[in-house]
Amino acid sequence: MSTAAVATVATIAIAMIVVLATVANFVVTYVTTVSKILELSREYRRSLPIITGASIEGGQRVLFNVTSLGPEPVVIDSTATLLVDYQPVEGSERVVEVLSYGVSWYVNGLSIGSIVYPVAPGTIIEVKPGATARAVAVVSRGIAPSSVVVLVLVDRWGARAEYVITYT
Numbered sequence: 773m774s775t776a777a778v779a780t781v782a783t784i785a786i787a788m789i790v791v792l793a794t795v796a797n798f799v800v801t802y803v804t805t806v807s808k809i810l811e812l813s814r815e816y817r818r819s820l821p822i823i824t825g826a827s828i829e830g831g832q833r834v835l836f837n838v839t840s841l842g843p844e845p846v847v848i849d850s851t852a853t854l855l856v857d858y859q860p861v862e863g864s865e866r867v868v869e870v871l872s873y874g875v876s877w878y879v880n881g882l883s884i885g886s887i888v889y890p891v892a893p894g895t896i897i898e899v900k901p902g903a904t905a906r907a908v909a910v911v912s913r914g915i916a917p918s919s920v921v922v923l924v925l926v927d928r929w930g931a932r933a934e935y936v937i938t939y940t
Contacts, residue, residue, distance in 0.1 A: 812929075820840060820841040820842035820844075820846065820931060821838050821839070821840065821841070821846040821899075821925055821927060821931060821932075821933040822838070822839050822840075822841050822933050823836050823837065823838055823923055823925055823933045823934070823935035824836070824837045824838075824839060824904070824935070825837045826921075826923060826935050826937045827937070828915055828921065828937070828939045831861065831914040831915050831917075831939075832910055832911055832913075832914055832915065833908055833909070833910055834856060834908070834909040834910075834911065834915075834921065834923065835906070835907070835908055836907050836909070836923060836935065837883075837904045837905065837906055837907065838879075838899055838904070838905040838907055838925065838933070839899065839903070839904045839905075840899050840900065840901045840902075840903070841901075842901065843901060844901070845898045845899055845900045845901065846898075846899040846905075846927065846931075847896070847897070847898055847899075847927065847928065848873060848879060848896070848897040848898075848899065848905060848907075848927070849873065849896040849897075849928070850872070850873055850874055850896075851873075851927065851928035852873045852925065852926070852927050852928065853870060853871070853872065853873070853925075853926045854870075854871040854873070854877045854909055854923065854924070854925050854926075855868055855869070855870055855871070855922075855923070855924040855925075855926070856868070856869045856871060856909060856911055856921065856922070856923055857921070857922040857924070858911065858915045858916075858919060858920075858921040858922070858939075859915070859916040859919035859920070860913040860914060860915065860916060861913065861914035861915070861916045862913070862914070863913075867911075867913060869911055869912060871909055871910075871911075873894070874893065874894030875894075876909065876910055876911075876912075877907060877908065877909035877910065878893035878894055878907065878908060879891050879893075879895070879897045879905045879906065879907045879908075880893060880906055880907070880908055881905070881906035882897060882899070882903060882904070882905055882906070883903065883904040883905075883906060884900075884902070884903045884904075885902075888906070891905075909923075915939050916939070917939060917940065918938070918939065918940060919938070919939055920936060920937070920938050920939075921936070921937050921938070921939055922934065922935070922936050923935045923936075923937070
């Protein structure tokens, strides 16, 4: 076999190895991306919180319940954020406070059926369908009587629950 033929065969073999490596890399990247997308969509579906039964106590404490609408539990942990939009006692402009779980709002009880289980403030809570987390938020300024208060709960995957209450 001539050296030109050997060089041609070697070039073709190297080209085939490069093509196979490129195809293998593409397949691995594709499978990894699809797997991540499926995992994110599954996690997003899990989180369907709803706020119910809110009330205001003493002008600074907002009591509310969080339940799960979906077939999977709602996780309340340090990534959960509560926005409280209200009219303060002193001041004419509305205030929107961003409250962090375990710092300025917490769950103090988990209700399953007619039984209420106490929960230590800041504990990671998994609210299963049919259960209700009893939460307390403390705002930094007093809430003006006869004003509208808006609660917005956002979990780690961006699922959002809103509730509007009038403080009387």
